[in-house]
Structures are given as structure tokens and as C-alpha cells.
Amino acid sequence: MSRHLSGFRTVLSEDEINRALARMAHEVVERNKGASGLVVLGIPSRGVPLAQRLTARISSVEDIAVPVGALDVTMYRDDLRLRPARALEPTDIPDGGVDGKTVVLVDDVLYSGRTIRAALTALDDVGRPRAVRLAVLVDRGHRELPIRADHVGKNLPTSLRESVRVLLNEVDGQDAVLVGATADAHPAPEAHLAAGEEEAR
Amino acid sequence: MIRHLLSAADLSHEEATLILDTADEMARLTEGRAVKKLPTLRGRTVVNLFFEDSTRTRTSFELAAKRLSADVINFSAKGSSVSKGESLKDTALTLAAMGADGVVVRHSASGAAYRLATSGWISANVLNAGDGTHEHPTQALLDAFTLRRHLGDLRDRDVVIVGDVLHGRVARSNVLLLATLGARVTLVAPPTLLPLGVENWPCEVTYDLDAALPGADAVMMLRVQRERMNAAFFPSAREYSRRYGLDARRFSSLPEDAIVLHPGPMNRGMEISADVADNERSVIVEQVTNGVYVRMAVLYLMLAGSGTGSAGGEDAA
Structure with a gap:
């Protein structure tokens, strides 16, 4: 079913990703007591299509349109000086902004927590949400900051030597979450951060 | 990078x-x-x-x-x-x-x-x-950025640059960058205000502004520095303005959606007339x-x- 990358094994299939997103959509609505006042922001790159899928499910559950956008955190990263400057990804704040809203940040993998720290700082400059929640498809542990997710697709205990790859139809042409022992090709922003440490081993 | x-x-x-x-x-x-x-x-x-x-x-x-x-x-x-x-x-x-x-x-x-x-x-x-x-170079980049916002991809777009190419660094940077981005550039200036070797630049060169305008997607007017006038690069301000200035008549010969740029500061009435500078298709303030x-x-x-x-x-x- 999934393209076989050498040394990687599939931990979430397409169906399992869909079920996880469906459950997360219900959790978000339950926690928020409805879908009013929600703004869903994906963190590029793979957080953005995930945010769109999550939002589509929330909208169909509650039958109201929930604004969805993208929040690039590159300019707010704490590791900018450790590597050459990178290209920015699009930031797209929905009309109506985030002031007084409940913002749900969406990312594919939660790892060190540094991307989310950067996202919270970035959000400061956009406006003042009433509350910020975090939804991730995979929580692989190894936090370096006091940050946790409110909604998790799958808790995935990993070793620091492993890498987690999230493949999404919109970007990769297929849906799958893979875990492998190789240290290259980290798709998740958090994984990028830790990659420096891993590769330095 | x-x-x-x-x-x-x-x-x-x-x-x-x-x-x-x-x-x-x-x-x-x-x-x-x-x-x-x-x-x-x-x-x-x-x-x-x-x-x-x-x-x-x-x-x-x-x-x-x-x-x-x-x-x-x-x-x-x-x-x-x-x-x-x-x-x-x-x-x-x-x-x-x-x-x-x-x-x-x-x-x-x-x-x-x-x-x-x-x-x-x-x-x-x-x-x-x-x-x-x-x-x-940053002037050329901001001009290209402004052009791109209005015209989209610059490949095969026609940009006409008019004015003092000899003393203006803006023209050189623009020609080089726009050529890199795939645009076709035409320089228009009196012969005395063209530098030696301009024939080797990646652009067309002409002395005739009226012929260049009808096919242009954008026109960039360069400032004529007043101090040059005393150095006999052209006979008089009035003559320069008549031959190389962008006035309402020339503006009307441009295609409907062509835009006008100027790196500033402008000499109104010299290289660009006030009504053209204030036209909504002039993007001079946006350039800033x-x-x-x-x-x-x-x-x-x-x-x-x-x-x-x-x-x-x-x-x-």
C-alpha cells in the first residue's frame, strides 16, 4: 500500500490517518463546545493540508464554515543562526483575524516543541486569541520545552535515532506515517531541529 | 544564499x-x-x-x-x-x-x-x-517585485526603460535583472546619454520613444539629473521633455493595462508629466x-x- 522506503515501517495507514483526524475533529468541537469562534492554522508545510482536512471535518460535523489558514514560523525559529537562511513558506491568516478567537494550531509531528514555541511567538504578532490549542497527527515525544498537545492522532514512542516521516496525499501523493532508523529526510519541522543533533552524533 | x-x-x-x-x-x-x-x-x-x-x-x-x-x-x-x-x-x-x-x-x-x-x-x-x-541592485529588485505584482511572471514581458542610462545605475541593474527573469527590455535614450558598450547589454536600444510605447507592458522613467543639463548632454530641458518625457499623449499610446514606474525622485514636467505621475496606472508610490x-x-x-x-x-x- 505505501511506497517502501528502505528501513521504514508503516505505523499509520491512510485509513488510520482518516480515523484519527475524524476523532480529533470531534475532540476539537467537544472541547470548544461547538465550532463557533474557531480558527484553524496549519504550520507549513504538512501542517497546512492537515489543518484543511481537520477543518473540513469540523465544518461537516457542526455544519458551519470554520476559517482555516497557515502560519509560517520560520522568522521566529530559535535555530535560524545554526543553518543557512531558508525560504519562507506562505502565511495566510483568514479574514477576521485571530483576536478573541480560539486558535487551533495544527502540525504533523510534535517532537522537541520548538516549532510550537515559535508558532506561539508568531501568533503574538498576529493578534490576541482567546485561547490557543494544539492538534498534531503524531506525538513522538522527546520534548525540549514545556509544551503538550491538546489533540493527538497517535502517540508514537520513538528513539532519538529514529525518524518519523508523515506522507500526505496533497504533498507526497499518498497518506502514511512511517518510522525508520535512518537519520535523513526528516519531514517534520521539529525533526529538522533535532536532526542537527542527531546528525552530529 | x-x-x-x-x-x-x-x-x-x-x-x-x-x-x-x-x-x-x-x-x-x-x-x-x-x-x-x-x-x-x-x-x-x-x-x-x-x-x-x-x-x-x-x-x-x-x-x-x-x-x-x-x-x-x-x-x-x-x-x-x-x-x-x-x-x-x-x-x-x-x-x-x-x-x-x-x-x-x-x-x-x-x-x-x-x-x-x-x-x-x-x-x-x-x-x-x-x-x-x-x-x-535592490532598486532593480524592488522594480521587478512591483512589476511582478502587476504583471505576474515576467517571462516575455516587454519593459521599456527611458532616460539617462549613462549616469543612472538603476538602468544597468534593471536590464541585468529583468534579463535574468526573462523579460524583454528596451532602453530609450538620446545617444549622448547611452554608455559605451550598451550594445552588449542584454536588451534592445532605440532613440525613438514613440515607437517603443505601443508594445510595452511597463514603462520605467528614469530621473534626469538637473546637473547634467549644464554638461550639454541635451540642448535644453524642454527639448528633452518633448522627445523623451512621458506626457498624456504618449501615455495614451500605451496598452490599456501597462503600468508606469519611476525610481524617484521625480522631476514633474521633465521626464514625466504631473497627470501621468498621478494616474492610477502609475505605481511610483507603491514602489517605495x-x-x-x-x-x-x-x-x-x-x-x-x-x-x-x-x-x-x-x-x-
């Missing part, structure tokens, strides 16, 4: 596109925001080293650096050690001793920025903000806004990272 920005010719199509795409994001990150400031260059120092007066370019660079939270020092020739006869080298050594990460330099001598970047006097990244009659975004993009790409490594970035230790 590039370490120094000295010439528009140094930029590949890929690099130029990266700068313009980054500028697009800079616009999106600051337009309409409550906080028009990004923390990206916190703790970095940018020196504006201006041996020539230029309020417009200097303030644009200053604002761009401040929007990225860099510390900015303005070093202008007037009222500084430069007016007391200090050489470029000693000024550079002073700046190096102060720990400048980026130096934005404007100088009346062509090649001053190159000298500063390659001399080994300083390890800072050097941005050319205009050197003599040579180049002004875009200048800040483009300079933010360049500063970000040059200063935010760890340096290219090969040239020995400041984080090498």
Missing part, C-alpha cells in the same frame, strides 16, 4: 526568484498587522554607510532592518569622519571594530561596494545601495512600499542564517 549583494548580475534566476518570493512573504507578514515587526535579526547590527546623500534609499534600508529587529547605525558622509578625509578602508576598519554584521553602502565611486566586500577589511555582508554609475519588503527579504536571506560557510560566516567559531 548570496553572501554579498553587489550586482544584479550576480543573481541567478533561482536566487532572484527566491528574493522576490521572500519579499512577497515579508509583505504578507507585515501588511495590516498590529505588530509590524519580526524578531528575526535580533542582536544583529546593520550599518548604513552612505557616502552620498540618499534619504529615500537610506530610510528604506533603515526601516527594513528595524522591521526585522536589527540594530541600525546610520553613518553618513556629512558630519562624520568621512568629511574629515577618512579613507574607505579606515571607515571599514572602524565598522568592523564596532561589530557590524551587515553593511549597506552607497558611494559615488563605481566599485566601492565590491572593494569593501573583497578587500578583507571587514567580514560583514555587504549590500550595494548604489555605487557611482555602476549598479543599484515594495522597496521595504524587498530590502527586508535581502537582509533576511543574507543575515539571518549561519552564512554560507565557504566564505567563513561570523558563526564559524
Whole structure:
């Protein structure tokens, strides 16, 4: 079913990703007591299509349109000086902004927590949400900051030597979450951060 | 990414596109925001080293650096050690001793920025903000950015550049960058205001403005510096204006959606008439806004990272 990358094994299939997103959509609505006042922001790159899928499910559950956008955190990263400057990804704040809203940040993998720290700082400059929640498809542990997710697709205990790859139809042409022992090709922003440490081993 | 920005010719199509795409994001990150400031260059120092007066370019660079939270020092020739006869080298050594990460330099001598970047006097990244009659790459980038916002992809678009090509560094940088981006450029100027060797530039050259206008997607009018008039480059201001000025009659011969650019400051009634300058298809004021975004993009790409490594970035230790 999934393209076989050498040394990687599939931990979430397409169906399992869909079920996880469906459950997360219900959790978000339950926690928020409805879908009013929600703004869903994906963190590029793979957080953005995930945010769109999550939002589509929330909208169909509650039958109201929930604004969805993208929040690039590159300019707010704490590791900018450790590597050459990178290209920015699009930031797209929905009309109506985030002031007084409940913002749900969406990312594919939660790892060190540094991307989310950067996202919270970035959000400061956009406006003042009433509350910020975090939804991730995979929580692989190894936090370096006091940050946790409110909604998790799958808790995935990993070793620091492993890498987690999230493949999404919109970007990769297929849906799958893979875990492998190789240290290259980290798709998740958090994984990028830790990659420096891993590769330095 | 590039370490120094000295010439528009140094930029590949890929690099130029990266700068313009980054500028697009800079616009999106600051337009309409409550906080028009990004923390990206916190703790970095940018020196504006201006041996020539230029309020417009200097303030644009200053604002761009401040929007990225860099510390900015303005070093202008007037009222500084430069007016007391200090050489470029000693000024550079002073700046190096102060720990400048980026130096934005404007100088009346062509090649001053190159000298500063390659001399080994300083390890800072050097941005050319205009050197003599040579180049002004960020002006070309902001013009390309403005063109792209209105015309989309610049490949096979026709851009007409009119005016003093001989003394203007804007024309050279624009021709080089627009050629890289795939646009067709036509230079229009009186023979006396064209530099030697212009036939080798990647563009067409003509003396006839009226013939060039009907096919243009954009017209860029260059400033005619008044001090040139005494040097007999053309008989009179009036004659120049009649032959090479963009007035209402010529404006009407442009295609319906063509836009008008001018790097400023304008001489209304000379190279551009007031009604054309104030027309809604003139994007001159927008160019100023875009200048800040483009300079933010360049500063970000040059200063935010760890340096290219090969040239020995400041984080090498």
C-alpha cells in the first residue's frame, strides 16, 4: 500500500490517518463546545493540508464554515543562526483575524516543541486569541520545552535515532506515517531541529 | 544564499526568484498587522554607510532592518569622519571594530561596494545601495517585485526603460535583472546619454520613444539629473521633455493595462508629466512600499542564517 522506503515501517495507514483526524475533529468541537469562534492554522508545510482536512471535518460535523489558514514560523525559529537562511513558506491568516478567537494550531509531528514555541511567538504578532490549542497527527515525544498537545492522532514512542516521516496525499501523493532508523529526510519541522543533533552524533 | 549583494548580475534566476518570493512573504507578514515587526535579526547590527546623500534609499534600508529587529547605525558622509578625509578602508576598519554584521553602502565611486566586500577589511555582508554609475541592485529588485505584482511572471514581458542610462545605475541593474527573469527590455535614450558598450547589454536600444510605447507592458522613467543639463548632454530641458518625457499623449499610446514606474525622485514636467505621475496606472508610490519588503527579504536571506560557510560566516567559531 505505501511506497517502501528502505528501513521504514508503516505505523499509520491512510485509513488510520482518516480515523484519527475524524476523532480529533470531534475532540476539537467537544472541547470548544461547538465550532463557533474557531480558527484553524496549519504550520507549513504538512501542517497546512492537515489543518484543511481537520477543518473540513469540523465544518461537516457542526455544519458551519470554520476559517482555516497557515502560519509560517520560520522568522521566529530559535535555530535560524545554526543553518543557512531558508525560504519562507506562505502565511495566510483568514479574514477576521485571530483576536478573541480560539486558535487551533495544527502540525504533523510534535517532537522537541520548538516549532510550537515559535508558532506561539508568531501568533503574538498576529493578534490576541482567546485561547490557543494544539492538534498534531503524531506525538513522538522527546520534548525540549514545556509544551503538550491538546489533540493527538497517535502517540508514537520513538528513539532519538529514529525518524518519523508523515506522507500526505496533497504533498507526497499518498497518506502514511512511517518510522525508520535512518537519520535523513526528516519531514517534520521539529525533526529538522533535532536532526542537527542527531546528525552530529 | 548570496553572501554579498553587489550586482544584479550576480543573481541567478533561482536566487532572484527566491528574493522576490521572500519579499512577497515579508509583505504578507507585515501588511495590516498590529505588530509590524519580526524578531528575526535580533542582536544583529546593520550599518548604513552612505557616502552620498540618499534619504529615500537610506530610510528604506533603515526601516527594513528595524522591521526585522536589527540594530541600525546610520553613518553618513556629512558630519562624520568621512568629511574629515577618512579613507574607505579606515571607515571599514572602524565598522568592523564596532561589530557590524551587515553593511549597506552607497558611494559615488563605481566599485566601492565590491572593494569593501573583497578587500578583507571587514567580514560583514555587504549590500550595494548604489555605487557611482555602476549598479543599484535592490532598486532593480524592488522594480521587478512591483512589476511582478502587476504583471505576474515576467517571462516575455516587454519593459521599456527611458532616460539617462549613462549616469543612472538603476538602468544597468534593471536590464541585468529583468534579463535574468526573462523579460524583454528596451532602453530609450538620446545617444549622448547611452554608455559605451550598451550594445552588449542584454536588451534592445532605440532613440525613438514613440515607437517603443505601443508594445510595452511597463514603462520605467528614469530621473534626469538637473546637473547634467549644464554638461550639454541635451540642448535644453524642454527639448528633452518633448522627445523623451512621458506626457498624456504618449501615455495614451500605451496598452490599456501597462503600468508606469519611476525610481524617484521625480522631476514633474521633465521626464514625466504631473497627470501621468498621478494616474492610477502609475505605481511610483507603491514602489517605495515594495522597496521595504524587498530590502527586508535581502537582509533576511543574507543575515539571518549561519552564512554560507565557504566564505567563513561570523558563526564559524
